[in-house]
Amino acid sequence: MAGLHALANPAKFVRLTDALIPWCAGLAALAIAAGLYLGLIEAPADYQQGETVRIMFVHVPSAWLALGLYTGMALASASGLIWRHPVADLLAKAMAPIGAGFTLIALITGSLWGKPMWGAWWVWDARLTSVLVLFFLYLGYMAIWQAYDDPTRGARAAAILALVGFINVPIVKFSVDWWNTLHQPASVVKAGGPAIHPSILTPLLIMALGFFAFAALVVMIRAQGEIAERRLSALRLAEARSETP
Amino acid sequence: MSEFFAMGGYAGFVWSAYGATALVMVGLLIWSWRSRKAAEAALQQLEEARRGP
Amino acid sequence: MSVFGALLRRDLALARREGGATFLVLGFFLIVIALFPFGVGPELDMLARIAPGTLWVAALLAALLPLDRLFQADREDGSLDQLALLPLPLELVVLAKVAAQWLSIGLPLVVLSPLLALLLNLPTEAMPTLMLSLALGTPALALIGAIGAALTVGIRRGGALLSVLVLPLDVPVLIFGAGAVDAAALGFEPTAHLMLLAACALAALALAPFAAAAALRLSLD
Numbered sequence: 001m002a003g004l005h006a007l008a009n010p011a012k013f014v015r016l017t018d019a020l021i022p023w024c025a026g027l028a029a030l031a032i033a034a035g036l037y038l039g040l041i042e043a044p045a046d047y048q049q050g051e052t053v054r055i056m057f058v059h060v061p062s063a064w065l066a067l068g069l070y071t072g073m074a075l076a077s078a079s080g081l082i083w084r085h086p087v088a089d090l091l092a093k094a095m096a097p098i099g100a101g102f103t104l105i106a107l108i109t110g111s112l113w114g115k116p117m118w119g120a121w122w123v124w125d126a127r128l129t130s131v132l133v134l135f136f137l138y139l140g141y142m143a144i145w146q147a148y149d150d151p152t153r154g155a156r157a158a159a160i161l162a163l164v165g166f167i168n169v170p171i172v173k174f175s176v177d178w179w180n181t182l183h184q185p186a187s188v189v190k191a192g193g194p195a196i197h198p199s200i201l202t203p204l205l206i207m208a209l210g211f212f213a214f215a216a217l218v219v220m221i222r223a224q225g226e227i228a229e230r231r232l233s234a235l236r237l238a239e240a241r242s243e244t245p
Numbered sequence: 246m247s248e249f250f251a252m253g254g255y256a257g258f259v260w261s262a263y264g265a266t267a268l269v270m271v272g273l274l275i276w277s278w279r280s281r282k283a284a285e286a287a288l289q290q291l292e293e294a295r296r297g298p
Numbered sequence: 299m300s301v302f303g304a305l306l307r308r309d310l311a312l313a314r315r316e317g318g319a320t321f322l323v324l325g326f327f328l329i330v331i332a333l334f335p336f337g338v339g340p341e342l343d344m345l346a347r348i349a350p351g352t353l354w355v356a357a358l359l360a361a362l363l364p365l366d367r368l369f370q371a372d373r374e375d376g377s378l379d380q381l382a383l384l385p386l387p388l389e390l391v392v393l394a395k396v397a398a399q400w401l402s403i404g405l406p407l408v409v410l411s412p413l414l415a416l417l418l419n420l421p422t423e424a425m426p427t428l429m430l431s432l433a434l435g436t437p438a439l440a441l442i443g444a445i446g447a448a449l450t451v452g453i454r455r456g457g458a459l460l461s462v463l464v465l466p467l468d469v470p471v472l473i474f475g476a477g478a479v480d481a482a483a484l485g486f487e488p489t490a491h492l493m494l495l496a497a498c499a500l501a502a503l504a505l506a507p508f509a510a511a512a513a514l515r516l517s518l519d
Contacts, residue, residue, distance in 0.1 A: 225281030
């Protein structure tokens with residue numbers, strides 16, 4: 001835990017992430033390349049869904065990241081609120097657009113997978129619906145940062161929203177599940193994909209690894225940018241103050 | 246080879262999905278990279294100005 | 299407790315003096331309901347089918363209207379700082395204000411709902427469930443809305459941001475509320491939906507005052 005607290009120092013954080021970034025980049029590139037090869041070429045087509053099952057290899061890792069990054073955002077927000085770590089707030093802020101991006105990918109790829117599978121571009125399936133709400137929560141979080149002039153207060157307001165939203169995510173999931181099963185009396189909805197066969201599971205896990213490494217990479221770059229921008233506005237503010245006669 | 250691209254007739258769906266994914270991921274990376282670069286450049290400029298001539 | 303009561307009475311008196319807010323919200327509720335036949339056609343069977351959801355969505359949107367004034371008015375004339383200094387915890391201050399808002403706006407909404415349900419041809423068997431679901435749901439919506447109101451108090455153009463923040467959080471309440479009325483309209487038992495709705499309301503009661511108070515403290519220092 002002491003090690004984690006040491007990260008609260010922006011300079012240390014930047015040094016640590018500087019070291020990690022090239023490794024994440026390498027891992028992401030390798031894993032994604034391997035995943036693409038295994039998923040697009042090696043893996044067999046599904047006997048029911050045909051080639052569209054390959055969409056799973058980008059859809060599922062994105063969905064995992066959509067939820068994972070929101071969880072990370074909530075955790076970072078909580079530590080920002082509890083311990084007032086300056087880095088924690090900025091880390092949460094950095095995760096948001098990345099999380100929103102992967103949520104968008106999950107929605108788009110889900111839709112493209114759903115059209116040949118279910119015959120509709122959009123269905124109010126429990127998963128798609130709760131992911132859509134998750135997307136709205138990300139947008140609200142980013143909007144709050146924008147709306148506040150004072151970044152310190154903005155950080156705390158955003159943190160509160162992230163935590164409230166985090167409680168809402170399982171509630172939405174549960175309520176939509178309930179609603180969905182009630183509104184679908186007789187029809188058979190083939191949830192998810194085929195039974196997870198190793199020839200499908202392996203590319204999926206490798207792609208997921210690549211995507212996670214990629215997400216970590218981009219979050220670290222964004223966080224470094226946010227730290228630089230905070231220092232920049234602090235310096236500018238100090239200058240403006242010292243110039244006033 | 247053309248069979249690969251045809252994806253059993255589902256080419257539009259599969260390639261759009263992969264394309265959209267690549268677009269968003271690369272877009273996020275480029276955007277974050279450029280934001281960081283701009284902030285660090287401005288920061289460096291400001292710190293040099295403060296150090297004075 | 300008497301401080302809570304005094305605060306509640308003060309806010310109710312303010313609401314009564316302003317008066318306009320209640321009629322505005324009820325009028326909005328009415329207009330939104332009336333728009334639906336114009337948009338989807340006047341066919342009664344179809345309207346009856348969409349009535350539960352439509353009534354609930356309209357109530358949800360109407361519940362948004364008074365939110366940006368919930369804390370704003372006090373912040374503008376400086377009373378927010380005074381309220382924070384009361385011997386009452388800020389969480390209970392929030393609760394008192396939300397209670398006052400619900401009594402002056404949410405409760406009339408519940409009472410008016412059967413009349414509007416007639417406009418949409420909702421089966422009469424579903425009316426009690428409609429009122430009960432709104433009676434449970436509108437306090438939940440008010441509490442959740444208070445979180446958004448507290449987060450956006452003092453932000454320019456806070457109203458639009460408020461809706462974006464609050465509506466995703468309202469989704470579970472809407473699902474269970476409309477679901478209950480739908481079940482009743484189809485002749486099924488709405489109990490399960492109502493139980494879950496009550497659970498949402500209790501969760502909101504337990505958690506929202508803390509979140510809203512934390513957000514309010516940001517504008518106090």
